[in-house]
Amino acid sequence: MHTKTLIELAQGLRSGEFSSVELTQIFLNRIKQHQHLNAYITVTEEAALQNAKAADVRLANGKAELLTGIPIAQKDIFCTLDVKTTCGSKMLDNFTAPYNATIVEKFNQAGAVMLGKLNMDEFAMGSSNETSYYGVVKNPWNTHTVPGGSSGGSAAAVAARLAVCATGTDTGGSIRQPAALCGITGLKPTYGRVSRYGMIAYASSLDQGGPMTHSAEDAAILLQTMAGFDEKDSTSVDCPVPDYRAGLNNSLAGLKIGLPKEFFGNGLSSNMAATLETAINEYRKLGAEIKEISMPNLKLAIPAYYVIAPAECSANLSRFDGVRYGYRCENPVDLTDLYTRSRGEGFGKEVKRRILMGTYALSAGYYDAYYIKAQKIRRLISEDFKNALAKVDVIMGPVTPTTAFGIGEKIGNPIEMYLSDIYTIAINLAGVPAMSIPAGFVAGMPVGLQIIGNYFAEDSLLNIAYQYQQVTDWHQHTPKGFE
Amino acid sequence: MEWETVIGLEIHTQLATKSKIFSGASTAYGAEPNTQACAVDLGLPGVLPVLNEEAVHKAVIFGMAIEAEIAPYSVFARKNYFYPDLPKGYQISQMELPIVGNGHLDIEVDGIMKRIGITRAHLEEDAGKSLHEDFHGLTGIDLNRAGTPLLEIVSEPDMRSAKEAVAYMKKLHELVRYLDICDGNMQEGSFRCDANVSVRPKGQKKYGTRAEIKNINSFKFVEKAINHEIERQIELIENGGRVIQETRLYDSVKDETRSMRSKEEANDYRYFPDPDLLPVLISEDYKTVVKAQLPELPQAKKHRFKDQYALDEENAAILTYSCQMADYFERVLKESGCEAKLCVNWITGELSAALNKAGLEIMDSPVGSERLAGLLARIRDNTISGKIAKQVFEEMWQSTATADEIIAAKGLKQITDTGAIEAIIDKIIADNPGQVEQYRSGKDKVFAFFVGQVMKEMQGKANPAEVNKMLKVKLNQ
Secondary structure: OOOOOHHHHHHHHHHOOOOHHHHHHHHHHHHHHOHHHOOEEEEOHHHHHHHHHHHHHHHHOOOOOOOOOOEEEEEOOEOEOOEEOOOOOHHHOOOEOOOOOHHHHHHHHHOOEEEEEEOOOHHHOOOOOOOOOOOOOOEOOEOOEOOOOOOHHHHHHHHOOOOOEEEEEEOOOOOHHHHHHHOOEEEEOOOOOEOOOOEOOOOOOOOEEEEEEOOHHHHHHHHHHHEOOOOOOOOOOOOOOOOOOOOOOOOOOOOEEEEEHHHHOOOOOHHHHHHHHHHHHHHHHOOOEEEEEOOHHHHHHHHHHHHHHHHHHHHHHHHOOOOOOOOOOOOOOOHHHHHHHHHHHHOOHHHHHHHHHHHHHHOOOOOHHHHHHHHHHHHHHHHHHHHHHHHOOEEEEEOOOOOOOEOOOOOOOHHHHHHOOOOOHHHHHHOOOEEEEEEEEEOOEEEEEEEEOOOOOHHHHHHHHHHHHHHOOHHHOOOOOOO | OOEEEEEEEEEEEEOOOOEOOOOOOEOOOOOOOOOOOOOOOOOOOOOOOOOOHHHHHHHHHHHHHOOOOEOOEEOOEEEEOOOOOOOOOEEEEOOOOOOEOOEEEEEEEOOEEEEEEEEEEEEEEOOOEEEOOOOOOOOEEEOOOOOOEEEEEEEOOOEOOHHHHHHHHHHHHHHHHHOOOOOOOOOOOOEEEEEEEEEEEOOOOOOOOOEEEEEEOOHHHHHHHHHHHHHHHHHHHHOOOOOOOEEEEEEOOOOEEEEEEEOOOOOOOOOEEOOOOOOEEOOHHHHHHHHHHOOOOHHHHHHHHHHHHOOOHHHHHHHOOOHHHHHHHHHHHHHHOOOHHHHHHHHHHHHHHHHHHHOOOHHHOOOOHHHHHHHHHHHHOOOOOHHHHHHHHHHHHHOOOOHHHHHHHHOOOOEOOHHHHHHHHHHHHHHOHHHHHHHHOOOOOHHHHHHHHHHHHOOOOEOHHHHHHHHHHHHOO
């Protein structure tokens, strides 16, 4: 039952084939059985069964929505009322929010059953899930490799069928990269499409929540619930939310796909390139036209990102000071001691590194050279996307340079780790939406294809992904031991 | 050597909005600690600020009133520093692109008008309060004030004396109350001042090094603190020392300023645009609407009062000190049908004295404009004398009765029956032959004695004009 798609499960619940309580119990059992993956930080078993019971009543009354009774899991970056929200950090190991994030509230309203909170890189800073205070998550395709990050717990949980679907957040690739490495479907919406209220901020101008699922159709269903203007988030955009499932069957004949030559250069392994070539050929067969394009400023994305994101995070994380909530050092002797030890002991290495980088970039005398310069580059990169998307309908490329790397392989070398997001970061700087979909395997490990669209063109991305998934079955593979 | 003082002021005005600048929590003063701080004010993880439109509206009103440039595009920035009563570790403020640009305010000192430039005014959130008493060596934090909207108004270094600085501050205080954008309550910290003070040899163009005196919360202290600082700086330089750029704190008990931190120790606030908030766009249409709604400003109102009601400078100034005072006066004038002079005398005399004694503002006066107008109308139509009116006023202060009700109940109606007055006058003249003799032999002063006797006999209820007239006739017979 755990390998069924969301739609199949929703139908099963409606037909009475099984109840939400039964379904929820199956997933709770699987979570226990596969604890070694370390995908969950918190499992809310009792509440899940209670909510499943309520969902069954709602199903019986005929008042159910598509997600009613479906077991899902939340990345532990989203605040949940009465359930611990850690953001993968010792700093928040004792923190329970007095409110729900807007998207959590929306899932609750829809009757989805939350199984628990998923592991992640500390404060979403990382590409391997190795910076989590709660330990690394293992990739279900090969437990010696990383699941990617920062939404590593979400990707591993969905891939291993420890939840039907999950939420993730993406600041520089944190949905798409783990989705690619774990062989699932991930969508980073347009900046402003999904409310950030109650989602703990890493880099506010880049952060965006989105769905992590088995298929494009499941992603459409989740996004339908997540998307929309929120008066509590001034950066959420007040524009209509289309019916994401309505356009899934549109034909791709005549679709113009752009392949930026900068995406297929030296950094990409030949095996990866060959796999992506095969995937793109499928689109050719579906009637799409393929064009090579150039986006000359893409190479500047990583340096610009590693100024802007740390600058914003250096301020965003100032609130974790040991004064009002979260970790506080033992017996502080004075205020400075309270601050330095609480933050010094509460934050991990990567978080401290980024706070330091950001503080430096914003300092008097450096601001213009770093922050302002990076913002100018950001504008150039956005222009690249606008120009490209004026010529083609979508852009395609790799999500990652390689398949999942080994646990411990890159954690000692931050620069190398940062380069694993080389194909995803520019998208966040531009604010456009992008997806990662399973497109094959290299040496038994999943490979993701990235589809990048225009602002608020999530419906078209989902349509393009869905059509591919009608003619391929990469998204239906299940890692060994999790069937 | 002759020295010249250069002063610029930064004034924080708390905008009188119902809710905070970035959250829905109440801004009311004096609640139990931490009962008016919501998740956003507490800086909990994941919360986001949403700009209060009313704060923007009030800032634009202010900008219009000082004829400033209103920025079509202004941006909120984060000012980063750690302090326990600053929940997010940064204050949301405006740095490079403030909402209000260049404007000005005219002041008058010793009869001379002077224009003071206003560099800018920007919106920001207030911090909470650290409470160091009552916690046995620990510090308590009250975040009720956190997120209260402030408009920081920065002047040009255009003032040359403490007196000018105070005049500017008073003028600004009057203006923000007129505009109804700030309650002006200085005890509660709704209107706070930082002063930048420097001295230079007279005639020198270059500014001297300035010291900033923080948080001076009364007009009196501003004057004292600045004067003290001027003296300190001159003495320092004349003794061969050098003023260093620093922040100083004024101690009102010791009447001195002392160093808080020097420029070297100053924070690097690492300002950058707040990514959680969108830029504020102000359209020409919006400005037109706000401009049309601006009340008559103090300067204009004072001029009008002088012209229209033939008031002298002093009375015009008193009556236009606040919008409420001016409105009160104009209502009394209209409703009583009296001459302006009578109304002015009563408002600046009896009423002001009573308000002062009770520590009340005009808007809280127990005797409203309608009741005062009712009283003055009875003076006008000779129902009571001015003296009796004071008695009636006292009764009115204690009750809710109208002047007419009190006059009727106490039988205070003035006697205008000439027959009754004549009888009394005849009696007084008969009883005091000596004084009659004195008067008739040319001692005019004795006349007052007769008036007093008649009024006493008639318990003050006789019409004084009538008494005067008839006495003169009788005594001169």
